Amino acid sequence: MGSVCLLSRLSFFLGTILVSALLALVTVAITLGGLPADRWHARRLLREHDPNAETVLAMQLYYASLETKPKWLDRLARLFRVRHLLVEDEDITSWVGKYDIKNVPPITNEDLESEKAKMIQRLWRGTRARAAYQAKVDEALEAEEDRSKYLHQHGLTELSVQISRAFDTVSLMIIAPAYFVTITVLLVIGSRRMLGESTDVFADVSDGLLFRRGGRGCRGEPDQANVFPPIPPVAEALLRRIRSLSTLAFPGQPALRHRRPLFDAMAVNRYSEGGYTKAHVDLLQYDDGIAIVSLVAPATLAFRMDGKCVRVRLGVGSLLMMCGSARYEWTHEVERVHKDERVSVVLRKLVQ
Ligand SMILES: O=C(O)CCC(=O)C(=O)O
Ligand SMILES: [Fe+2]
Incomplete structure (x- = not known):
């Protein structure tokens, strides 16, 4: 009798502990495990790869299951499809120029056109100057009775005059057009490489995004839009979500965490694939403290230092800080x- 009572008490006691432990586990899982959807959870990445923890202040990866795509992403996605050609737009030129950003060379089609025009002008002026000089020589030769005396005075010979004439003819008929064609071809190829195939600079100005096709003439590099202060309304929702993480972000660097604005670029x-x-x-x-949000398709980001490599899988909706x-x-x-397409949003703060 006594032993049965003891047994039931023990099982009740153990049961209580088990249920409490289960409840605690579920709570921890919900808090840390990214449930319900939309809750970010962090994983620190570099510390385990770098024995010198001092130098590894932070690389954090947050996941959020973005089951319901935020509206701004739809707008962003639309933006990529609608590419307005705004080459001739004055605003764009001043906009690019205004921010003198090193990785976005302030070159537009207009610049290239004016560069081309200048070269052609120079060429034309040169040809005209030579023609004018030749005309003067011809005139002088005609006026001068003693032709050989004139030639002698000017250090010329019949042969040198003929050679100079021939050279001018060749230059006018062959070299100038060839030069013109070469310059044009180079400029066209150059501008294509710098600005892309047919759409050069494309943008949706209403959202303040200016896209530049490819990076630095490199084929694989992504199309990039750079937005400088203020960050356009299209990204407000995203910024709010990231700000909501501010108690977690940038561990060990409270100054970064509390700076205002957190990001302005x-x-x-x-x-593309x-x-x-x-x-x-x-x-x-750009200041310290950078955030990368991955959208549309996953990618792998490889970090390297001194022969070490850390490959980080960036899932859709992940945030790397x-x-x-x-x-x-x-x-x-x-x-x-x-995949066909991947979009990343990089948030940074310009150095003051
Ligand atoms: O697309 C990414 O995930 C990273 C892009 C990046 O490193 C950059 O824009 O500086
Ligand atoms: Fe980068």
């Missing part, structure tokens, strides 16, 4: 993308 990268970026450290015009050595000492590169 945004880059939107659009990769096979697109990639070369290993780089982001430009120093980097600061300290992850931002300054490790290079990062996006490996070739295997």
Whole structure:
């Protein structure tokens, strides 16, 4: 009797502990495990790869299951499809010029056109100057009775005059057109390489996004839109979501976490299949504390330093935040993308 009572008490006790433990586990899972949808959870990445934890301030990866696509993403996606050709738009030129950003060379089709025009003018002036000089020589030769005396006075010979004439004719008929064609071809190829195939600079100005096709003439590089302060309303929702993480973001760097604004520059990268970026450290015009949001398709970002490599799978809707050595000492590169399209949004803060 006594032993049965003891047994039932023990089982009740154990049962209570089990249920409490289960409840605690579920709570922890919900808090940390990204449930319900839309809750971010973080994983620190570099610390385990770098024995010198001091230098590894932070590279964090957050996941959010973006089951319901935020509206702004739809708008963004539409934006990529509608590419307005705004080559002749004055606003765009001043807009690019205004921010003198190093990785966006302020070159528009207009610049290239005026460069071409200048070269043609120079060529034309040169040809005209030579023709005028020739005319003067001819005139003088005609006026001068003693032709050989004139030639002698000017250090010329019959042969040199003939050669000079022949040269001018050749130059006018062959060299000038060839020069013109070469310059034009070079400029056309150059502008294509710099600005893309048929659409050169494309943008939706209402959203403040200016897209530049490809990066630095490199085929695989993504199309990029750079937006400088203020970040356009299209990304407000995203910014709010990231700000809501501010208690977690950038561990060990409260100054970054509390800075206002958290970010004021945004880059939107659009990769086609096979697109990639070369290993780089982001430009120093941007402050520490950078966020990368991956959308539409996943990608792998490889971080490298001193022969070490950390490959990070960036799922759709993931947010990678980097600061300290992850931002300054490790290079990062996006490996070739295997889907039709991947979009990333990079948020940064310009150095004051
Ligand atoms: O597309 C990405 O995930 C990263 C892009 C990047 O590194 C950059 O724009 O600096
Ligand atoms: Fe980068």
